Amino acid sequence: MARSASGATPTPGASSAGTSDGWAGLAAKLDGITGVATAPPKNLVTVYLSDGALLGNGNLGVVVGDTGTTTQKFWFANKNHFGMMYHTKYLEYRTSQLSIAQLTVSSPDPVPAGVDPAAVYRAEQRIRDSRSVTTVQLGGARATVTGWTADSDDTLVVEVALPEGAPETRIDLTLGALTPSPGYQLHYPTASGVSGGAPWIARTGHPTTEPPWYSTQAVALRRERGAAFDAVSSTPGDASTAPTATGRVVLRGGQSVRVAAALRGDARPTADGPSAPALAARAAEAASAAGRRIDALAAEHAAWWRAYWLRSWVDLGDPVLEQYYYGALHLMGAAAREGELPPGLWGSWVVTDVPNWQGRDFLNYNYQAPFYGLPAANRADALRSYAISVLDELPYQRNTTAAAGYQGIAYQRTLMPLHHGLPAPAAVPVAPTTNQAFVDQKSNGSFAIIPVIWYWEYTQDDRFLKRYLYPAMRGLEDFWQDYLTFDGTHWNVEHSSAHEGSDDLNPDLDLGFIRKLYTTLIAASERLGADLPLNARREEVLAKLAPAPVGVYQGTEVYLIAEAVRGSTDISVTFEPGNQPINLEGLVHPGENVSLGVGAEADRQRVLDSLRLQAGWGQGNAYAKVFVIAARAGWDGADLIEKFKARTAQLWRPSNLTPYCTVGGIEVAGPLEALNSLLMTSEGGTVRLFPSWPRDRDASFTDLRAKGAFLVSAELSGGRITSAEVRAERGGLCRVAGLPGGTKEFRTQPGGRYRLV
Numbered sequence: 060m061a062r063s064a065s066g067a068t069p070t071p072g073a074s075s076a077g078t079s080d081g082w083a084g085l086a087a088k089l090d091g092i093t094g095v096a097t098a099p100p101k102n103l104v105t106v107y108l109s110d111g112a113l114l115g116n117g118n119l120g121v122v123v124g125d126t127g128t129t130t131q132k133f134w135f136a137n138k139n140h141f142g143m144m145y146h147t148k149y150l151e152y153r154t155s156q157l158s159i160a161q162l163t164v165s166s167p168d169p170v171p172a173g174v175d176p177a178a179v180y181r182a183e184q185r186i187r188d189s190r191s192v193t194t195v196q197l198g199g200a201r202a203t204v205t206g207w208t209a210d211s212d213d214t215l216v217v218e219v220a221l222p223e224g225a226p227e228t229r230i231d232l233t234l235g236a237l238t239p240s241p242g243y244q245l246h247y248p249t250a251s252g253v254s255g256g257a258p259w260i261a262r263t264g265h266p267t268t269e270p271p272w273y274s275t276q277a278v279a280l281r282r283e284r285g286a287a288f289d290a291v292s293s294t295p296g297d298a299s300t301a302p303t304a305t306g307r308v309v310l311r312g313g314q315s316v317r318v319a320a321a322l323r324g325d326a327r328p329t330a331d332g333p334s335a336p337a338l339a340a341r342a343a344e345a346a347s348a349a350g351r352r353i354d355a356l357a358a359e360h361a362a363w364w365r366a367y368w369l370r371s372w373v374d375l376g377d378p379v380l381e382q383y384y385y386g387a388l389h390l391m392g393a394a395a396r397e398g399e400l401p402p403g404l405w406g407s408w409v410v411t412d413v414p415n416w417q418g419r420d421f422l423n424y425n426y427q428a429p430f431y432g433l434p435a436a437n438r439a440d441a442l443r444s445y446a447i448s449v450l451d452e453l454p455y456q457r458n459t460t461a462a463a464g465y466q467g468i469a470y471q472r473t474l475m476p477l478h479h480g481l482p483a484p485a486a487v488p489v490a491p492t493t494n495q496a497f498v499d500q501k502s503n504g505s506f507a508i509i510p511v512i513w514y515w516e517y518t519q520d521d522r523f524l525k526r527y528l529y530p531a532m533r534g535l536e537d538f539w540q541d542y543l544t545f546d547g548t549h550w551n552v553e554h555s556s557a558h559e560g561s562d563d564l565n566p567d568l569d570l571g572f573i574r575k576l577y578t579t580l581i582a583a584s585e586r587l588g589a590d591l592p593l594n595a596r597r598e599e600v601l602a603k604l605a606p607a608p609v610g611v612y613q614g615t616e617v618y619l620i621a622e623a624v625r626g627s628t629d630i631s632v633t634f635e636p637g638n639q640p641i642n643l644e645g646l647v648h649p650g651e652n653v654s655l656g657v658g659a660e661a662d663r664q665r666v667l668d669s670l671r672l673q674a675g676w677g678q679g680n681a682y683a684k685v686f687v688i689a690a691r692a693g694w695d696g697a698d699l700i701e702k703f704k705a706r707t708a709q710l711w712r713p714s715n716l717t718p719y720c721t722v723g724g725i726e727v728a729g730p731l732e733a734l735n736s737l738l739m740t741s742e743g744g745t746v747r748l749f750p751s752w753p754r755d756r757d758a759s760f761t762d763l764r765a766k767g768a769f770l771v772s773a774e775l776s777g778g779r780i781t782s783a784e785v786r787a788e789r790g791g792l793c794r795v796a797g798l799p800g801g802t803k804e805f806r807t808q809p810g811g812r813y814r815l816v
Contacts, residue, residue, distance in 0.1 A: 081761065082365070085372050086187060092385050094184030096714040098177065099125050106415040108405050108724035109134075110714050112184040112191035114206060117396030117444065119213040119322055120407020123184075123191040123206055124714075128176035130165040131195050131204045133215060134158055136409040138400040139326045140475055141274045142247060142264030144413055152265055154475045156409040156418035157247070159276045160260045162320055163233045164219060168198025184715050186389040188364045200225035200312075208393075209356045210363040213322040214349040216356065219308075220315035227311045232318055234260040234278055236301035237412065247412070250335050251293045251302035257281050257343035258291055258304035261335035264326075272477065274326035275335050279342035280306050281350040283317040317353050321345035328477065367392050371437040371762040371770075373738065379704050380734065386716030387728040388436065391429060394725055395441040400476050401448050402429065405724040415721075420448050420474040422503040423559065423568075425723040427649065428683035430510050432731025434517040435739070437764040442514040443523075448476045449507045450527055453534060454483035456504065460538060463497030464490040467537025470504035472559070499562075501542065501555040502645070504535050505572035509649045512579050519768040519789040521586060529583050533590075536580060536597075539573055549605040557641055563621035565605045571645020574652050577601050607646050609665065610634055617669040618642045636673055639681040640688055643669060647688045648732070654691040655750050656796070657743040666692040676702050679722050682710070683729030690736035696751035703733060739773070741765035746785070748797035754778045762786075769793055769807075773816075783815040 100110035103124045111124030111134075122134040135158065142157035170176060176196035183192045190207045197219070205218040219230050236249045251260045261277035282288060288306035296302030308316045323342040325332040333341075349356060368388075375381050394406040403418040404425055420426040426448070433441050455478060457468045466489060508531060515524045543550045552573075557566040577597045584590050584597075608619040612634045619633040620642040627633070634642070643666060646653050653662045670689055675681045686703050690696075710718035710727070718727040737752045738760050746765045752758055752775060759774035768788035774781050785793055787807035794804040798815055807813060 081372070082369060085368060088381070089187035089368060089385060090185075092186060092382050092716065094186075094386070094714050094716045096124070096182040098180060099128065099182070100712075100714045104410050106411055106413060107721050108717070108719075109408055109410050110712050112182060113390065113393060113406070113408055113715050113717075114189060114191060114208045114215070115393030115407050116208045116210050116213070117394065117399035118407065119208055119215070120393070120409070121206065121208055121215050122408050122410050123193070124182065125195075128180040129170060129196050130163055131193050132164075133162040133206055133217065133320070134408075134410040135160050135162070135215070135278055135320075135322060136407050137213065137276070137322060137324060138402060138407050138476075139274065139276070139324050140400070140477065141276050141324060141326060142262070142412075143272060144417060153417055154272050154477060156403060156405070156414060157262075157264060157412050158237055158410050159262055159322070159324075160234050160236060160278050162215070162217065162278070162280075163231075163235060164197070164204050164217065165231050165233065166198035166200075166228055167231060168229055170196055171199050182714065186385060186716065187368070188361045189389065189393060197230060198226075198228045200228045200310075202228070202230075207357075207360055209349065210360050212345070212349060212356070214345065214356070215320040215322075216317060216349070216353055217320065218315055218317045219310065221310050221312050223313040225312035227309060230308050230310055230316065231305050232258075232280055232308075233303050233305040234258055234280065234320075235303040236260070236262070236296070248335070249296065249302050250339075251295060251304040252336070252339065253291045253293055253304060254279065254340050254343040255347070256287050256291060257346055258288075258293060258306045259339040259342055260302060260304050261339045263335055271328045272326065273328070273330050273332055274324065275332060275338050276322065276324035277335065277338040277342040278320055278322050279339060279346040280304075280318055280320050281343070281346035282306070282308070283319065283350045283353045285347060285351055319346045319349035319353060321349050328481070364392070367438075371760065371764070373734070373760045373763075374758060375734070376757050377700075379707070380700070382716060383707055383718070384731065384734055387432070387731050388438075390717055390725060391433060391438070391441060391728050395430070395433075395444045397440040397443045399444055400479060401426075401444045402725060403475075404726075417475075420476070421472060421723070422470055422474065422507045423472055423500050424506070424644070424680070424684070425726050426474075427506065427510055428723065428726035428729035431649065431683065431687060431729040432735050434513045435735040435741075435763055435765075436731060437762050437770065439514055439517045439764060442510050446511045446514065446527065447479055448474050449511055450531060451476065451478045453531055454486070457534060458484060458487045459497065461487050461489045464493030465538055466541040467539070468504055468531075468534035469498055469501055469538045469542075470507055471498050472500060472503055495554040499556040499560055500568070501552065502566065502568040502572050504538070505576050506568065506649070508532060508535060509572065509575060512575070515583075516766045517764050517768065524583055525587055529587060529589065532576060532580050532583065535576055539576070543600070545603075548603070550600055550603050551605050557620035557624060561625055563624045565608055565622040567607055567618060567620055567642050567645040569645065570605060570607055571650030571652055573604060574601060574645075575650050608633065612672055615668050615672060616665050617672055618646060618665060634673070636675075637678060638673070638675050639678050640670065640673060640675055640685050642673075643688045644684060648684075648691050651742055654742050655693040655740065656745060656747060663692055667694060670694065676706055677709075679720070682706065682718065682720060683723070683726045686730045686733035687736065690733040690751060691740065691742075693751055696737050697753040697756075699733070699737070699751070700753070703730065735763060739763050739765065739771055741767065741769075744794060745802070746771055746793065746795045748773045748780060748783060748795065749775050750797060767791060767793065780816055785813045785815065787811045787813070
């Protein structure tokens with residue numbers, strides 16, 4: 060077969076998805092990465108992300124755990140942004156995610172004398188096929204309770220199994236309202252009942268007029284294959300007693316029962332939705348249908364997770380790193396899926412009526428951070444879920460911007476996905492006077508669009524670019540073109556904020572994200588052949604945009620959060636030792652203007668000096684940021700790995716394989732990109748293999764995704780790269796650095812496979 064000029068050898072055939080090669084080894088690895096709790100996790104009902112096992116299908120979220128050792132609970136929530144909450148700070152109702160109900164598995168039978176339920180209890184989160192498996196004392200039996208969420212339906216399947224020799228045991232599966240907790244809102248109407256033999260519970264969110272939001276959710280239970288419960292009952296509840304609905308089964312030793320708990324809901328800005336009983340009837344029908352096909356749902360569930368894991372995988376030679384890596388991928392596989400609404404701060408796992416910050420989408424990093432590692436991990440499709448909030452909001456944010464007197468689109472700091480599927484509002488005229496304070500961080504919109512840009516960069520989906528991404532970028536460009544001020548030398552960003560609520564000049568965030576936006580606009584314009592005359596103006600803005608702000612700290616040049624903060628240029632204000640590295644987000648990541656091999660070497664060294672003197676590795680908001688920035692900048696890989704392992708150990712929750720983070724829940728998946736970037740980067744048109752991975756640590760990866768829609772596999776063994784392969788989805792020029800013998804550049808064909816080592 061002919062060889063390319065660079066020496067790369069093309070070989071035929073290559074699919075765009077991960078293959079089944081290596082599944083046995085990968086499955087064994089995943090089986091060894093299991094969340095374990097030998098006592099009920101302490102932080103189950105919380106305003107943050109729960110310590111319980113986390114199950115989900117991208118919409119339905121279920122938290123598994125209990126505060127006792129003789130029952131097992133499942134908390135239901137979903138991303139339909141169900142309900143409202145009374146905000147005690149602002150004394151008003153605001154849209155929020157609320158928990159819907161809980162399912163309790165228990166037994167009315169007594170625990171035998173001499174049996175210690177605490178010694179029996181063991182809860183596992185198994186990530187290979189996303190199941191919770193708990194051993195718990197139910198009456199006289201040491202039962203196993205297994206739970207998993209279906210992937211094509213909002214249904215939780217629960218199986219209760221008794222071991223051989225166990226006594227006959229009554230098992231109650233009870234749907235109930237939330238356990239009372241601080242902020243518990245009894246005035247959210249909750250009802251229960253039995254429909255056609257299916258116990259159900261329904262909850263209605265509190266409607267208001269600012270903003271209008273009406274929502275009702277219902278959960279119903281049915282046994283598999285349509286079998287009837289041995290007994291059913293319900294309690295309607297009143298002002299002091301929460302309603303419940305129970306299905307009872309009686310099991311003997313060696314027997315098991317599977318139950319489908321189906322969720323159905325409705326949320327809309329009008330009051331014409333279905334009633335709670337009507338939704339309960341739908342949920343009962345859905346539970347009956349699911350109960351008749353549990354085997355098919357189980358096979359589908361196993362197949363979905365197998366395909367998910369096979370998209371890419373890594374061998375890092377370190378159980379701590381691999382627990383984090385695969386635990387974070389499991390978290391995001393359960394939280395974010397194409398076609399579903401995007402996750403807020405706590406994903407779909409809200410177990411209280413008063414989640415902190417209402418579970419909203421914060422556009423000044425919390426919303427973006429969970430997705431940082433997904434495109435390189437070959438799970439870029441999840442970014443289409445992320446994009447929903449950003450793209451749905453375009454006409455609404457345009458109107459807010461126009462009301463403030465500016466052209467184009469700038470985004471507010473936080474969103475809820477309330478406008479999905481609704482007609483766009485009528486455009487409002489641009490106000491004759493400007494209000495610079497209409498939003499503090501002018502960077503929000505340009506920050507929010509970056510993961511949408513990544514979707515195109517990593518997949519080369521030009522239809523998505525033309526229909527969605529390019530028009531959105533044009534709206535952001537129109538705002539900056541109107542908002543930027545020119546001082547005769549530079550285009551400047553005035554009256555924006557580095558941190559929330561400030562009034563600063565040229566924040567790093569704004570400048571870096573403008574550079575990313577305009578650079579992408581030029582590339583997209585050339586790809587589409589659209590607006591080509593505008594590229595000269597875009598180039599002019601890039602050439603004259605104010606440089607990233609620089610100052611001197613302890614005799615060393617460092618990057619600042621802004622040129623001036625509330626009018627002050629004092630280094631004690633503009634550089635923040637111990638704080639999160641917002642001074643480097645626009646510059647390095649996610650702005651992607653400086654990194655190994657991209658930008659001037661002096662700029663990269665200044666980034667490293669800034670990280671060293673800032674020393675913000677342990678700051679609360681920094682976890683999702685600082686390790687990625689350091690990896691992209693070429694921080695010593697061995698030192699970075701140890702820093703990451705130490706910080707992760709401080710936050711680690713062995714019960715569900717996630718680090719603990721009070722400031723933003725699922726953003727703890729962000730450092731996935733730090734590990735990806737140690738293994739491979741693809742900035743500036745060059746794929747770099749193991750750019751900062753320590754040469755004394757063997758490692759390999761299969762089907763990591765590079766920009767340009769290339770799937771890359773490589774192995775480092777004994778200090779050298781022993782294999783490397785590229786598969787091209789779309790074709791085009793590919794350039795790979797770090798290979799034995801140097802960089803190789805070669806043309807690829809769609810579907811082509813190229814072995815480089």
